[in-house]
Structures are given as structure tokens and as C-alpha cells.
Amino acid sequence: MDRTDAVEEIEPHRRRRRWPVALLGIVAVVSSGGLVTLLSTSGPGVGHFRTPEGRETYTQAYAAAFAALPEPTETQDVETTFGTVRAYAWVSPNRVDEVPVVLVPGRASGVPMWGENLHDFVEHRTVYAFDAIGDSGLSEQTMPLRGMDDNARWVEEALGGLGLDRVHLVGHSQGGGLAAAVAVRHPDRLASLTLLEPIMTFGMLPAWAIGWSAVAALPFLPDSWRDRALNRIGGVEDDEVDPDDPMARMIAAGTKHFDSGSLPTPSRLTEKQMRALRMPVYVAIASDKSLAGGEDAATRAAKVPEATVKIWPKTTHSLPMQVTAELDAELERFWSDVR
Numbered sequence: 001m002d003r004t005d006a007v008e009e010i011e012p013h014r015r016r017r018r019w020p021v022a023l024l025g026i027v028a029v030v031s032s033g034g035l036v037t038l039l040s041t042s043g044p045g046v047g048h049f050r051t052p053e054g055r056e057t058y059t060q061a062y063a064a065a066f067a068a069l070p071e072p073t074e075t076q077d078v079e080t081t082f083g084t085v086r087a088y089a090w091v092s093p094n095r096v097d098e099v100p101v102v103l104v105p106g107r108a109s110g111v112p113m114w115g116e117n118l119h120d121f122v123e124h125r126t127v128y129a130f131d132a133i134g135d136s137g138l139s140e141q142t143m144p145l146r147g148m149d150d151n152a153r154w155v156e157e158a159l160g161g162l163g164l165d166r167v168h169l170v171g172h173s174q175g176g177g178l179a180a181a182v183a184v185r186h187p188d189r190l191a192s193l194t195l196l197e198p199i200m201t202f203g204m205l206p207a208w209a210i211g212w213s214a215v216a217a218l219p220f221l222p223d224s225w226r227d228r229a230l231n232r233i234g235g236v237e238d239d240e241v242d243p244d245d246p247m248a249r250m251i252a253a254g255t256k257h258f259d260s261g262s263l264p265t266p267s268r269l270t271e272k273q274m275r276a277l278r279m280p281v282y283v284a285i286a287s288d289k290s291l292a293g294g295e296d297a298a299t300r301a302a303k304v305p306e307a308t309v310k311i312w313p314k315t316t317h318s319l320p321m322q323v324t325a326e327l328d329a330e331l332e333r334f335w336s337d338v339r
Contacts, residue, residue, distance in 0.1 A: 044144035045261030047134040054257025058136060061250040065112035068246065070122055078130075078161035082145060085158040086111075086138035087130040090122040096336065099166050099191050102159065103129040104182075106173030107263075108254045110137035112247055113172070116321055120328035125335070128167075130158060132175070134263045136254030144261065148181045151264045155179075156186040168335050170194040172320055173291070177201045177266025183281075184273045192280045192338045194331060195301075197317050200266040202283070202301040203293015274304045281307045282334045284327065286315040308334065 049055035074089035088111055089100075101121055105113050110131040121127045131137025133154050134145050145151050155178065159167060169190050171179030176198025183193045195201060213229070242248065283301040285292050293300075294311075301309045310330075315322045 044146050044264075045259075046144055047136075047141045047261045047263070048259055049257055050259055051257065054253075058250070058253040058257050059138075061246070061253040062110065062112065062138065065115070065246040065250040068115040069112060069118055076162065078158045080133070080154045080157040080161065082143045082150060082154045083133045083141040084139060085130050085133060085154065085161075087128060087158065087162060089162075090118065090127045092122050092124065092126050094124060095126050096124050098126075099168060099335070099338070100126040100128055100164060101335070102164065102167045102169050103127065104155070104169065104171035104175035104179045105129070105132060105135075105137075106171075106175045107132075108136050108251050108258075109173075109247075110135070110250070110254075112250060114320075115247070116324045117328055120325070120332075124332055125168075128162060128164065132178070134260055136258035136260075141261070145264050148178075148264050148267055149185065151178055152181040152185045155182045156189070159189055165189060166191045168192045168194065168338070170196070170331075171198065172196040173317065174199050174266060176292070180269060181266060183277055183279065184269065187277070187279065190279045192282070192335060193277065194282045194284075194334070196284045196320050196327075197286055197290065197292045198266075198283070199291055200268055201292065201297075202269065203297030204268065205291060206294070209289075209291055271303070274300075277304050277306070279306065280334070280338050282331065283307060283309045284319055285309070285311045286317055286319045287311050287313045289316045291317040 049058065070090055072088040073091045076087045076089070078085040078087050103111070103114050103118075105111060111129045114129055118127060118129075131139040133139050134141045134151075145154070167189055169179050169182060169192070171177070171194070173196075176195040177200050179193060180195060180198060180201045183190055199205065243252070281301075281304050283298070283304075285294065285298045285301070287294075290297070298309050298311050301307055312319055312323055312327070320327060
């Protein structure tokens with residue numbers, strides 16, 4: 001397991017990207033910890049915008065956040081059993097091989113969350129990314145997701161609909177948990193699996209995060225209390241928040257206007273499931289305030305037969321945005337070694 005000697009100095013977090021991931025962290029913790037179930041309707045449903053006006057507000061915020069991404073070469077709406085998946089492709093003329101990278105977003109973040117990493121990825125590889133069914137974004141859910149089997153199935157069907165026979169699958173946060181579920185249930189297309197701070201995959205949510213999530217989830221508390229809770233979960237200081245960041249505005253609009261219909265929560269992999277993963281696996285865990293389980297999760301992830309596990313120093317759950325250049329370079333080396 002690779003630790004702090006692998007990375008020297010990590011640049012401080014960029015101010016305009018820490019708030020969105022703090023908010024993403026709270027959404028991930030609240031949904032995984034069961035508080036969403038307590039504060040909304042019970043049982044699986046179909047994700048939807050609560051009002052037409054809310055949809056319009058979100059769509060405008062999504063477009064503003066998406067503007068920071070490289071312009072996609074293709075946009076597709078792919079039909080699956082559970083609805084239509086909005087997918088984008090960046091076909092690189094300089095790709096080093098024919099195996100594309102496929103990005104699975106964290107909760108409430110959609111494709112725009114990959115803005116900073118995409119600029120590096122598309123230099124060498126064709127990249128596909130999609131908005132998750134049942135979550136805020138431009139995908140449209142038509143049937144309930146009744147468990148992680150269904151959740152993994154729509155990803156498998158989307159990959160098939162895009163004509164992708166072999167891919168490097170990448171997921172962050174709850175997207176990491178979903179990517180792991182795909183690898184367990186539908187491994188045949190996966191050349192490799194990359195899990196970045198995957199929630200509820202190798203470890204449990206830390207008690208401190210669940211505690212702060214309880215504060216942030218209570219609507220009657222003062223905004224200052226809720227904002228402080230968001231910051232603690234995301235690993236940010238109060239004076240580093242920029243609520244006008246386009247990603248922050250998009251995530252806030254999604255959490256306000258979109259009802260997820262009780263999405264399935266990732267399940268921690270069993271020993272048997274971990275041993276069954278035969279593709280190369282890269283796992284990145286944050287050193288500070290990890291929502292993936294920290295050192296215990298890293299130790300457990302190392303039991304995967306072909307796993308490369310690294311604890312990245314001076315990072316939190318926002319890891320992909322905090323060490324963008326270093327992480328992207330390491331992932332390119334990892335993918336290049338896959339045969």
C-alpha cells in the first residue's frame with residue numbers, strides 16, 4: 001500500500017473548487033447514512049424535479065458548470081431498462097490506445113464534477129461520462145432502482161448502448177461505490193477499475209461525518225450551523241467557501257429541486273467479492289477526514305488481488321480536485337500498464 005512517501009508537497013486546495021465538494025460530501029453522507037430516508041418518503045421511487053421551475057433553475061446552473069469542461073465531441077441519450085442516460089464523449093485524436101475511460105460521478109454532481117480532471121484525461125484518451133439515473137442531472141429515470149443490482153445494471157446497459165466493449169471505469173464518492181458494484185456484477189467489460197474515495201465500499205462512514213450530517217440535514221437550524229457542518233464534512237475552513245462557484249450553484253440547485261426517489265446505498269464489499277475482482281484496481285483514499293474509511297479502508301482494499309492502494313497526503317474527500325495534476329498523471333500511468 002502506497003503512502004506519504006509517494007507524494008512530496010501537494011498544492012493547497014483551490015478555493016473555487018472546495019465548496020462544491022464540501023456540499024457533495026454532505027449529500028453523500030446524508031444519503032448513505034439514512035437521513036434522507038427519514039426526512040423524505042419511504043421506499044424506492046423515480047427521481048424527478050419537484051417543479052418545472054426547479055428543473056429550469058437546475059438546467060441553467062448545469063449549463064454554467066458544464067461550460068468549464070472541454071467541449072464534448074458527442075452527446076447521446078442512451079436507453080436503458082431504468083430510463084435514459086445522458087452521456088458525453090470526448091474522442092481524443094491523440095489517444096494512446098483504444099480503451100476509453102468512463103467516469104461515474106458522485107452524488108448530486110453529474111458530469112460537471114469532472115471538469116478539472118477531464119482536461120488531463122482527454123489529452124491521451126477517449127473519455128465518456130454520464131449523469132447518473134435517479135440523481136440530479138440530465139438523465140431521466142422511468143423505473144425505480146430497488147437495490148444495487150438495478151443500479152449496476154443500468155450502467156452495464158449504458159456501456160452496451162454506447163458500444164463500449166472494454167473500458168477503464170472510474171468512480172468518485174458514491175460513484176466509486178457504484179463502479180465497484182458494476183465490477184462485482186458485470187466485470188466482463190472492465191479493463192480496469194479506479195475508485196476515488198469510494199463511499200461504503202471498503203469501509204463504513206465515520207461517526208463524525210454522520211454526526212455533522214445530522215446537523216446539516218435539519219432544516220430548522222440556523223444557516224450558519226448548517227454551513228459549518230457542510231464545511232467540516234468537506235474538509236474546508238469557513239472562510240474558504242465560495243457559494244457563487246458554478247459547481248456549487250448546480251449542486252445546491254439539485255439538492256433543493258430534485259427528489260432522488262430514495263437511491264440505493266452502496267454496500268461494503270465482502271471478502272468473497274473482493275477476491276473475485278480480477279481486473280487491475282486503483283484505490284485512492286484521503287489522508288484527512290476521509291469519507292471512504294481512511295486507513296482501515298485502505299488496508300481492506302489491499303486484499304483485492306490486483307489492487308494498487310494509495311493514501312494521498314494532505315487530502316480530504318475532495319481528493320480528485322485537490323491533487324488533480326498528480327492524480328491524473330498517476331492514473332495515466334496505471335491505465336497504460338493495463339494489458
